[in-house]
Amino acid sequence: MHPLSAARRLFLKRLSRYSAGIALLAGSKTSFAEAKTALTGIRISQASSDHTRVVFDLSRGVEHHIFSLSNPSRIVVDLSQTRKSAALAIDQQTTNLLGGVRSALRKSGELRVVFDLKNDVTPRSFALQPDGNSGHRLVVDMHADGFSPTPIVTSQQQRQKQKKDFIIALDAGHGGRDPGAIGKKGTREKDITLAVAKKMKTLINRTPGFRAVLTREDDRLIKLRHRVKKARDAEADLFISLHADSFHSPKVKGASVYALSLNGASSEAARWIADKENKSDLIGGITLDDKDDLIKSVLLDLSQTATIQDSLEFGNDVLKHIGKVSTLNNKKVQQAGFAVLKAHDMPSILIETAFLSNPSEEKKLRNSKHQQKLAKAVFSGIKAHLKQRQV
Ligand SMILES: [Zn+2]
Structure with missing residues (x-):
């Protein structure tokens, strides 16, 4: 100055x-x-x-x-x-x-x-x-002085500039000693998320102009910030974290899509789910506070607001397409403070595919055909959104 x-x-x-x-x-x-x-x-x-x-x-x-x-x-x-x-x-x-x-x-x-x-x-x-x-x-x-902060460039602008593939980072939630939610029949969230992620990867990689990157390829626990780092290192244009929900009442069902919020959760339920998913790192042996500090100090950026808008738009199209193959728990994209979504430079959404605590949804989630339908729906939502933007 x-x-x-x-x-x-x-x-x-x-x-x-x-x-x-x-x-x-x-x-x-x-x-x-x-x-x-x-x-x-x-x-x-x-x-x-x-x-x-x-x-x-x-x-x-x-x-x-x-x-x-x-x-x-x-x-x-x-x-x-x-x-x-x-x-x-x-x-x-x-x-x-x-x-x-x-x-x-x-x-x-x-x-x-x-x-x-x-x-x-x-x-x-x-x-x-x-x-x-x-x-x-x-x-x-x-x-x-003499250094100018990185200008805010959306992933779409970046892509137009480089004319590269649209890279989608697929994050299979949980893994290793963190099973995530567990259904009555013993279905573990970590296995469902990996199965759907792998199916999505196959679909994406055989579509010209698209490429998929997985944050984990097998049953291992990866810290939330390492998941984000992996996606960023791959220069992903979009980050999708896959999960399956659970609730104390077996009646609750349906899919939800979440985007990050900088101003608190859009509902109590959204806050509750964010807390639950963020606990993944606690099980991994590092404290939530540690991670939160790191995220707050390094990942937060002014460009985040622009990315959240992007995330909401992607989320809405994905939600619409999931609605064709599953019941929806929320008809709108929910917002909450998910640690894994705090990637300031790429739109990021978290999908709760269904409730493992609901017996009929647990059965569906275990079914390979249904997993394939889900994978297809999510990818269709992404493609529809990009088409709309003429990217
Ligand atoms: Zn989860």
């Missing part, structure tokens, strides 16, 4: 603080401590050699000011009416760009956080609403 603009920002900020102060004086005499937002954590991660991401965890949304100072290079983040939580945890991690973090409470009621830099950086900040296991967050991206 240019030093002049930093000085101007500082001046403007001071002005706004004075007016805020006046407003507070004129207000009632409620306790300031009660009125304050609590800062509960500062997390630092090196997203790449020239990109550092800092995430502030907050008890609620907060107004903030951010500006750069030089000699030595610093970034200052002022959080208005904010206090440090008693349990505040600050990452003391340094990165290629970041040397250290300091904080101080200011008389004005602001909490000032100063980042000491090793290089000049351009900061970019944005707020995130509570989502799944995460609360209010303020994200500050620091890019080394």
Whole structure:
């Protein structure tokens, strides 16, 4: 950031603080401590050699000011009416760009956080609403000067540019010591998802212009983020996670399609299912918190909003086609905070093909012919969506 603009920002900020102060004086005499937002954590991660991401965890949304100072290079983040939580945890991690973090409470009621830099950086900040296991967050991206962040390019644009096959990543849910849901007859979700994924792969690979990649080819447990990495390494244009549901009531049945939400789940049921599917990593021996941190700090990106829209559109067409071969549990694409869907650069959907807890659906899911029908329906939905877009 240019030093002049930093000085101007500082001046403007001071002005706004004075007016805020006046407003507070004129207000009632409620306790300031009660009125304050609590800062509960500062997390630092090196997203790449020239990109550092800092995430502030907050008890609620907060107004903030951010500006750069030089000699030595610093970034200052002022959080208005904010206090440090008693349990505040600050990452003391340094990165290629970041040397250290300091904080101080200011008389004005602001909490000032100063980042000491090793290089000049351009900061970019944005707020995130509570989502799944995460609360209010303020994200500050620091890019080394002379580096421009990757522009937002949709998978369709990429494809037009390179004229390559449309690559579909098929993620057979669960695996290894994580069986997923288990039906009355002992049908394991992990086996059904792999069977359907393999059938889809065959269908896709014999269609010109399409190629399929599986995140797992056999009965093994793969961490959620490794599934996403595998798809990304293959430069997939679309990510499909396959599952089979279960519920305490055997009467509940039907397929659902989910897309990621950044703003909480679209229904209680959606939240419940997301929690259940996300637990896969707990069984794999790493904590949900670990993974969640990583996903929050590395995978979240501004382009995610655009990708979610893409995911919803793909999801709707897939749902329509599944509806031709199965009962639907939800006639609309549901949204929730699925960890496996947090791939910021490709549209991603999660399909609950049916309920293993429903005896008649369990029987259908075990049936190879029905699996083939499902595979065909999902692929038809994808093709229909792409045709509509004339890609
Ligand atoms: Zn599952």
